[in-house]
Amino acid sequence: NLELSLEEAVKGKSVEIRVPTLVGCEVCDGSGAKKGSKPTTCPTCHGQGQVQMRQGFFAVQQTCPTCSGKGQIISDPCKACHGEGRVQKTKTLSVKVPAGVDTGDRIRLTGEGEAGETGAPPGDLYVQVHVRDHKIFTREGNNLYCEVPLSFTRAALGGEIEVPTLEGKVKLKVTAETQTGKMFRLRGKGVKSVRSGSVGDLICKVVIETPVNLSSRQKELLNELEESMGTGKDVAKNRPKESGFFDGVKKFFDDLTH
Ligand SMILES: [Zn+2]
Ligand SMILES: [Zn+2]
Incomplete structure (x- = not known):
């Protein structure tokens, strides 16, 4: 091994x-x-390693018991x-x-x-x-996979981030409105196959990171952002998933009561 x-x-x-x-x-x-x-040559089998045993009409070939089939002693x-x-x-x-x-x-x-x-x-x-398992990359065939944390503001606005490859850092363009779990494929940044010679890709899965340890100023800004996105029907514009989710919940309860 x-x-x-x-x-x-x-x-x-x-x-x-x-x-x-x-x-x-x-x-x-x-x-x-x-x-x-x-x-010396085995006297029992005369170097053949095998002996013939008679059993009634039949002659049975057997491994020589004297030399264990080696033919020599x-x-x-x-x-x-x-x-x-x-x-x-x-x-x-x-x-x-x-x-x-x-x-x-x-x-x-x-x-x-x-x-x-x-x-x-x-x-x-x-x-x-x-x-051995790697801290950053997992390998599947010739492809490498990694998770890349992304700030939620960068995810919303889009832009360039740095991602690791086996040959060092490279720049990755993140499209605006990127959701968590989105995969970005970096062609040819995977593993070169030992058999075919073809090169795999690096696939980066983006994980949106919720900011922590916010200052009061930052909280203020986020509150402002939250308020700017409105409530009720306005939510659909900025947060279609959330809006769709609560529509679904409402329908679920409506169906229960009818
Ligand atoms: Zn023998
Ligand atoms: Zn020896």
């Missing part, structure tokens, strides 16, 4: 990993037999590997992580797997990628 930050996964990186592995025993050259001795086992031909070791590997990998991806390291039994060549090693 390989733990990466989102930035590392997106940009790619060379990392060193330490893996426990079985390697061919150097003392016996992987044979499992003590230096100077040699494995080690009468004088190597002390270093206890006759296994392999020993446990920790090795350090340099892994080149390609840009754009995601959680669940596997990186194949050819020939870096465990040594085969008694001298067989090693297999491949697969490293499973796990990308």
Whole structure:
């Protein structure tokens, strides 16, 4: 398992990993037999690893019980590997992580797997990628998502705000009358796919922030604003959602009483 930050996964990186592995025993050259001795051919199966057993009319092929199918017997086992031909070791590997990998991806390291039994060549090693959660961005496929707080005055008037990308801040034009939850798409600011090479987008979801810690002057201004928007039918002009909502509530109660 390989733990990466989102930035590392997106940009790619060379990392060193330490893996426990079985390697061919150097003392016996992987044979499992003590230096100077040699494995001998199994007398039971004559090196076949299999024996024929007769059961009535049938001849049944079975794994040789004497050598457990290996075909050879080690009468004088190597002390270093206890006759296994392999020993446990920790090795350090340099892994080149390609840009754009995601959680669940596997990186194949050819020939870096465990040594085969008694001298067989090693297999491949697969490293499973796990990308840690990011403070700002969440990733879905090649797209990145983030939430951006927006003051309610800026949301009403529109304008430019700064939003984060993996390559630093960029300017985002917010249209006037932006509501909370609105998504802005920044093309090509997502993740470059490790397979297709296509680049995803960054999608910024705007969250309107209600101002806090207001001074008395600011409260005065807001009160003035509130009064300027009127009551009753006038509400519909500045706050259509609110007006529609209370129309719905009124209809709901009207329906109840009739
Ligand atoms: Zn050995
Ligand atoms: Zn045998």
